[in-house]
Amino acid sequence: MIKVVSDSSTLYSVNEAKQNHLDVRPLFITVNNKSYKELEEITTEQLVHLIEEGAVPTTSQPAIGDVVEMYEQYPNDEIINITLADGLSGAYQSACMAKSMVDHEENITVINSRTLCGPQRYLVDVAVKLAQAGKTKDEIVNEIEALIETSTSFLIPKDFDYLVRGGRLSPLAGKIGGLVKIVPILTLAEDGTRLDKFATKRTFKKAIQSICEALIEKGVNEDYKIYITHAFDEQLATDAKEIIIKKIENADTELMLLTPAFTTQGGPGCISIQVIKKHDLLK
Known part of the structure; x- marks a missing residue:
């Protein structure tokens, strides 16, 4: 089987992703020296209220341990990880590093989406549909790479x-x-x-x-x-x-x-x- 995974730059929460046959790991927000998994432990509305009260938040990519744990959930599947654009975040590098830390790394393909948010969400949705349609991993990767060029x-x-x-x-x-x-x-x-x-x-x-x-x-x-x-x-x-x-x-x-x-x-x-x-x- 082929499993499509990503990060919360897709605007998917963990539960929403599962409902759409995806697996995502959240980006982190740090506010007042406390870190939160976005969409799981803090909402946009809550963050805006904190900012209005004077907070200065920072962000970071999904924890490598979380990505490793995600990969390890699918030891017998071929995994396609479509990440937030490399250069805007460390998510792509973390995904590649996590890949090298699991036993089935040869089954994992990490794609730098070169985009974020709406188009990244669209890419993962297409990848899921292609997998459900019986396309091979190489076919899916090629079609996703072609779509990336149109964003x-x-x-x-x-x-x-x-x-x-x-x-x-x-x-x-x-x-x-x-x-x-x-x-x-x-x-x-x-x-x-x-x-x-x-x-x-x-x-x-x-x-x-x-x-x-x-x-x-x-x-x-x-x-x-x-x-x-x-x-x-x-x-x-x-x-x-x-x-x-x-x-x-x-x-x-x-x-x-x-x-x-x-x-x-x-x-x-x-x-x-x-x-x-x-x-x-x-x-």
């Missing part, structure tokens, strides 16, 4: 401080940006290792419109899945969706709440727009 991600933060803290902006640029109220847009680099500056706009509406123009230029249409994820600001995400469905004909959109880890990285209120081409099995 694009944009981030609009609400608070510059989180970008400054994460090294995405200099303190001076962050201070000036906050004063002039510009809306920065970051895009995930093609290799998935970093966020690059895409553009700055004067309003949120213009920022979403510029993202739509970039997506249309890329060829995004009804054959793509568009994820609109937010860090506890559903109204802003809904506003983004309304703009997108007006600009991209027959856009297939889905609104989702970001996990605590990505709320920590992008800051409360951030909005992410991500796309990935649909696979025939999930159309």
Whole structure:
């Protein structure tokens, strides 16, 4: 049998993953010197409240021991682990290290998704469907690798401080940006290792419109899945969706709440727009 596994960057909790024939291990959030498994021991709403009270959280990849334990649950299966983008997290490296620590490492394939959140969730869903359809591990890996090439991600933060803290902006640029109220847009680099500056706009509406123009230029249409994820600001995400469905004909959109880890990285209120081409099995 083939078992698809991943991490909570898929926006799946452990129980939700099981219901979808997956196995995931949570990323960790550290707040006030205490570590929590996201979606298991802390929710996005709870984290936002802690941040509002002055907490400064940090994140880390799933514990290697947890990943080893996950692998060891499937000693007789072929395992495909589709991880959060290498470079944005240590999840890929941990998955590879854990692989070397088990007896059946030759049965484990680790894929660097080069993405996160919505598109990563889509990749694991497709991998499960392919396995259920009787595809071989090599066939599944090849199809997943092809889908990875179609993914694009944009981030609009609400608070510059989180970008400054994460090294995405200099303190001076962050201070000036906050004063002039510009809306920065970051895009995930093609290799998935970093966020690059895409553009700055004067309003949120213009920022979403510029993202739509970039997506249309890329060829995004009804054959793509568009994820609109937010860090506890559903109204802003809904506003983004309304703009997108007006600009991209027959856009297939889905609104989702970001996990605590990505709320920590992008800051409360951030909005992410991500796309990935649909696979025939999930159309």
